[in-house]
Amino acid sequence: MNLREAIVHGKATGDFSACVAQIAYLQFMGISMEVVAGELLGHMAYSERIVGNARADALHGGTLGALMEATAVFTVLAQEAPVIKVPKTIGITVDYLRSAGRRDTWARALFTRQGRRVASVRILCWQQDRDKPVAAANAHFLLSPMS
């Protein structure tokens, strides 16, 4: 299955694991996409290599940004509109809200605006308690429908 086929498969089934498996960086980071109770969630497994401050037991802020960007990309791909090319990130603004500890991290993306050329996405990122997010982000993506 090439990347395009994996994207088509993911759109049809909601299961993007074949797609994630082809992206070296997501493997390196321990990032996967999981459907939990009908929601597409990004999941980043804890590993030593994502730590930013070993003394404070805090994850590196950049890894939270990466998880949120990846979750947003797959949320854009999963939508019903015919987006089958990986959307290009125009920009992302990350707010760091709480220290993220040495444990698994989750993210969920929601569209704030879906246009034909640009999608605006809001992303939340949490660890044990979804009501206490560790980070939030806004991202814009350039879409290439049907191309």
Place this chain on the structure above:
Amino acid sequence: MSADSAQVAPELVPVVRRYMNDVPHNRALGLRVVDFARDFFTVELPYDPRLVGNPETGVLHGGVITAAMDSASGGAVLVALDRPQRIVTLDLRIDYLRAATPHEAVVCRASCYKAGYHVAFTRAVAYHDDPAAPIATASGTFVIFRTPPPTAAGGPDGSEGAAT
């Protein structure tokens, strides 16, 4: 390292030199400090196939650039301080101007243009060879957790080292 560190507070120089090695994620990415002075901080990210975001083009994942920008910006705050303090990122905005060229190292050069008592403000640019042809630009804010300087009698050591 061709660091012109003359202007950087002497206490900070060893902290900055250890910055990459002391931060596990920076080490995992292979980030290295290229140059710094009181008013800038430059890191280099070698190209690594493990960091590719698009298997068809070999282009690095945006998340790698985000992490490198965060580390470079945090470094720029550290070198602007008078002594080591714990800092954390409050927010970071990244604009992706063009895709990074596969198989080429990415350089991130950051500067802290205002270091207040509690908050520092940074900007950064990522490029291959020419800062005038940027791959991405970033602006960030950092919270500085200032602790009183250690007393001559050997008070609490305020040095928390580098945080991101």
